[in-house]
Amino acid sequence: MNNAAVVTGEFNRVVRFAWQELKPRGKWLTPFNVISIPIILIGLVILYFRFVYGIGFVTNLNQYYPLGIWIGFDVVTGVALAGGAYVITFVVYVMRMDKYHSIVRVTVLNGLLAYVFYAGALTLDLGRPWHIVNPIIGNSFGYNSVLFLVSWHFLLYMLTMALEFSPVVAEWAQLEKARKFLAGLTLGAVIFGITLSILHQSGLGALFLMAKPKIHPLWYSEFIPIMFFVSSVYAGLSMIIFEGTISHKVFKDLLGGQDHHRYEEIVLGLGKGAAITMFVYYFFQALIFVHEQRWQLITDAWGYWYLFEIIGLVLVPCFMFAYAVRNRNLGIIKVASVLALLGIILNRLNVTVIAYRWYDIDKYYPSWQEIVVTLMVVSIEIWVFRWIVTRMPVLSKE
C-alpha cells in the first residue's frame, strides 16, 4: 500500500516537473524563431494539401521520378549525416576512449532526433502511410526485400538510440534507480546499434542496386552499399564537428566549466578520423573507377560533375583535414567538415535524384513546397533539440 503511494507520489512529481519544463524559457523573438516559425506554419498548410489532394498536388514527382528530395535529401542524406552516433558510441563504449566521452550525449541525441525526424519524413512521402505497420506486424513480410530490412533497422535503431539516451532523461527527471538500470544496458544497446547501423547505412545504398539501368554508370556500381557505409562514417564525424561548432556558439553558457583545450583535442581527433576514412573512401572510388574502366565516361558534363564530387568534395577536404590536424588549425577543420558534408549531400542526391534517369530531357527538380517542407522538418528538429539541450544534462554533465 505504502509502496503504491510512493509510486503515485513520484509519478505526480514527474508529471508536474515535466509540465514545468514544457514552458518556454528566455526570449522567443530570436532570429532563428523569426525565420523558422513561418516556415513551420507554411509547411503545415502544405502538408494539409498533400494529405487531402495527394502527393502530386504539392510535389514535382512524376511517373519517372517516384523519389524526390523528401527521400533523396531528408531520408537518404539525413540518415548518412546521423552516422556520428554509431561512430562515437563505438569509440567510447567499445574502444573505451574516454577522451570523447563528453560529446557522446549530444551526438546520440542528434542521431536520435535525426532518425525520428528525417526517417520520420518518410511517412510524408508514403502514399498510404496508414499501412506503415504492415512491414512490422501482420503477415505481409517481404523477407527478400532490402527495403524490409531497412525499415526494420530504422525502427530498431531508433529504439536502440532512445535506450542509449534514456539515462540522460532519467537523470533529468531525477529517477536515480531507473538511471542506473538504463545505464547498465548501454553497452548492449551500443553494440546492437552499431550492427544495425552498418546494415542499414549500406542497405540504403542497396535499395538502388536494382535501379541499374536508371543511374548514371559513374554513380552505379555493385559496391554502392559499401560506399554508402564507408562514407557514412566520415559524414557522421564531419557532422559532429559542424554541429559542435554551432553548439559552442549558441549554447555557450550551457557548456559551463568545459575546458576549451579538451574540446580542441576532441575536434582534432575527429578531424583525424575523418581524414583517414575519407581517404579510404576515395581510394575505394578510385579502385572502382579503374576496375570498371570509367575513363571514357568522364569526358562530358556528367564526368566533370563526378570529378567535382570526388575530387572537390572528397579528396580536397580529406587533405584539408590532414593538413589541419597536423598544424592544429581548427578553422580549416571546420571548413573541411562543411565541404565533406556538401560532398555527402551531393553524392546521395546524385544517386537518388540528379544522376537518376540522367538521360531524360524533363529532369525532376523539387517544387518550392518540397523545399519548404524539408526546411520545416529541419526547423522542428532544431526546436526539439534546443528544448532538450536547454533542459537535460546533455552538453555538460552535472
Add this chain to the structure above:
Amino acid sequence: MDRRQFFITSATVAAGVIPNNNLKADNARKESKEFVGVLVDTTRCIGCRSCEVACSAAWGNFVPDIETDNALEKIRDTSDKQYTVVNRFNTEKGEVFVKRQCMHCWQAACVAMCLVNAMFKTKEGPVTWNGDKCLGCRFCMVACPFDIPKAEYLSWNPRIMKCHMCYERLQEGKRPACVEACPTDTLMFGQKRELMEIARHRVYSHPDKYVHQIYGEHEVGGTGWLYLSAVPFEQIGFRVDLGTTPYPEYTKNFLVSVPLVLFGVPAFLLGLSELTDRKKEVRESEGWTNE
C-alpha cells in the same frame, strides 16, 4: 567399421533413400504449374487499339475514344489511367504497332523490392498488386526496368496502377481482356513453354519476316510477355541494354551478407570491448596511473 560393414551400411542407406527421392521428385512434378504469358506478334498488329478499350472497360479505367483522339500521333506510355497502350513506330520496314503493358517478369524486380508483398508473383505467373498491403513507397517504380508501375499522385489514397494480366479473369478460366479483344491474333495467351515453341516456329518458318530474337525469352531473366518483331527491337521502343540477369540477383549478395554482419559484428564488438576493458584492469592492477 570394416569395409564389408561399410558397403552393407551404405547399400542399406541408399536403398532407403533412392525410392524416397524419386517419390519426392514425382510430387514436385505434379505440383509444379507452368507460368502463363502472352505472345505478341507485332507483325500482325494493325493498331486498332481494341485491346486498350477492352482493358480499360474491364478494369474501370479511362476508356480512350479511339475513333477521334489521334493518340497514335505521339509515343505514349502506360499511365495511372491506362494499363496498356499501343504505339506506332516508323521503322525501316514501315509502320509497326506495339502494345505496351507490364511484362510480368519471371523474377520481378518490383516483387523483390516490395517490403510487404503488395507486389506479388502469383503461382500462375501474373504479377499483381494488393492495395491492402501497399505503403505507397513507390520503390517498385524505382526497381522496374520497364517503368511499368504508375502511381496515382493526385489522390489521397493512391493506387499503384499496372497490368495484372487480368488475374481475376484467369481465375475464372477466361483469357485476359486484351487477348479476347484482339481481332488479328496478334496476342496469344498460353503457357510460356508453348508460346516459345510457337514463336520459334514462326521465326524459323519465316526467317525473312522476323528478326531472330524473341524479346522476353532471356531479357531480365525472362518475362511472361514475349514479343516477335520484323525490325530490331530498339526501333520499336524496347530497351535492349537491360541484360539477362534477373533483377533480384543484384541485391542477392547484399542480402546474403546480412546474417553474417548481424551475428559476426556483435561477436567481434563484444570481444573487442572485453579486450579494451582488460587492458584497463591490467594497468590498474599493476599500479599504472591513467595518462
